[in-house]
Amino acid sequence: MYYVKAPAKINLTLDVLHKRPDGFHEVEMIMTTVDLADRIGLELRDDGIIHIISVDRFVPNDHRNLAYQAAKVLKEMYKVKSGVSIKIEKNIPVAAGLAGGSSDAAATLKGLNILWELNLTLDELAQIGTKIGSDVAFCVYGGTALATGRGEKIQELPTPANCWVILAKPTLGVSTADVYGNLKVDQIVHPKTTQMLKAIQEKDYELMCNSLGNVLEDVTLKLYPEVANLKEQMQRFGADAVLMSGSGPTVFGLVNHESRVQRVYNGLRGFCDEVYAVRLMGDREFLA
Numbered sequence: 001m002y003y004v005k006a007p008a009k010i011n012l013t014l015d016v017l018h019k020r021p022d023g024f025h026e027v028e029m030i031m032t033t034v035d036l037a038d039r040i041g042l043e044l045r046d047d048g049i050i051h052i053i054s055v056d057r058f059v060p061n062d063h064r065n066l067a068y069q070a071a072k073v074l075k076e077m078y079k080v081k082s083g084v085s086i087k088i089e090k091n092i093p094v095a096a097g098l099a100g101g102s103s104d105a106a107a108t109l110k111g112l113n114i115l116w117e118l119n120l121t122l123d124e125l126a127q128i129g130t131k132i133g134s135d136v137a138f139c140v141y142g143g144t145a146l147a148t149g150r151g152e153k154i155q156e157l158p159t160p161a162n163c164w165v166i167l168a169k170p171t172l173g174v175s176t177a178d179v180y181g182n183l184k185v186d187q188i189v190h191p192k193t194t195q196m197l198k199a200i201q202e203k204d205y206e207l208m209c210n211s212l213g214n215v216l217e218d219v220t221l222k223l224y225p226e227v228a229n230l231k232e233q234m235q236r237f238g239a240d241a242v243l244m245s246g247s248g249p250t251v252f253g254l255v256n257h258e259s260r261v262q263r264v265y266n267g268l269r270g271f272c273d274e275v276y277a278v279r280l281m282g283d284r285e286f287l288a
């Protein structure tokens with residue numbers, strides 16, 4: 001087996017500029033990787049079949065799997081005869097706003113680029129990834145980036161101030177399409193993207209905390225009030241700043257003092273089954 005790491009992302013900012021004629025929303029968002037990762041194992045097969053192996057009951061093991069789609073697109077584009085078994089060791093919560101499926105797809109593209117000796121650049125892989133989903137391009141690069149367009153145009157950013165990230169995922173899955181669908185584009189209060197860019201450039205932790213913002217948060221909070229409750233609890237237990245990631249429902253809290261990480265983590269465990277204390281990585285080297 002050839003293994004590739006597939007880390008989760010969080011959105012430090014997520015703004016929507018307008019709805020496009022193709023149904024997608026024009027976004028401006030700052031994403032960064034955290035060190036919670038799936039592990040993708042790839043093994044070539046002679047029979048030409050793409051086969052998904054996953055024991056997670058929420059992960060589809062057929063053509064609906066984004067890793068399957070990644071392999072299929074590459075195989076068809078480059079007329080590859082070989083097949084592949086793709087083993088997905090799932091650690092990232094599913095349908096959580098953490099881009100787990102997109103990251104599995106990106107890792108599959110990168111792994112198969114090597115195993116199938118395609119010699120594609122990261123830029124080419126990111127472009128191919130866009131056929132699978134809006135978040136796949138970012139996941140191909142990892143690190144920290146400003147994403148525009150429908151999320152596929154990626155500008156690399158420096159690594160933000162390091163800190164702890166507490167992730168809490170309530171026991172409900174959210175459909176990204178539903179959340180975008182319920183957004184009222186004319187009522188948006190835009191997040192402070194420029195200020196967040198400055199915070200990242202200057203590795204200013206406090207400014208980063210003060211610049212978090214996500215226009216999809218209000219939508220998901222209205223649909224699922226328990227997400228609002230989780231946010232409040234995380235604030236109460238002492239996170240420095242709290243935001244929902246992507247379309248949710250995962251809520252993340254930033255904490256820079258190690259002494260407080262355990263308190264926030266333990267406090268949330270009382271309310272929520274899926275809680276993780278991870279590091280903000282935000283560096284492309286993490287994936288190298």
Ligand SMILES: C[C@@](CO)(OP(=O)(O)O)[C@H](O)COP(=O)(O)OP(=O)(O)OC[C@H]1O[C@@H](n2ccc(N)nc2=O)[C@H](O)[C@@H]1O
Nearest residue numbers: 023024025097098099133134135150176177180246247248
């Ligand atoms: C909200 C975000 C923020 O990072 O992430 P998640 O919460 O999914 O992790 C992304 O924009 C999600 O990206 P991704 O999950 O790849 O979405 P896609 O598969 O491309 O699209 C799913 C559906 O979401 C809507 N969509 C997606 C992206 C976009 N810019 N505008 C949209 O309106 C469309 O209805 C689309 O059919």
Ligand SMILES: Nc1ncnc2c1ncn2[C@@H]1O[C@H](COP(=O)(O)OP(=O)(O)O)[C@@H](O)[C@H]1O
Nearest residue numbers: 064065066094095096097098099100101102104
């Ligand atoms: N490899 C995969 N891992 C997780 N979910 C996947 C995968 N492939 C397809 N899916 C489907 O994609 C949907 C979104 O999953 P995911 O990428 O985890 O969430 P999000 O888009 O919120 O970040 C899920 O409902 C799941 O059925």
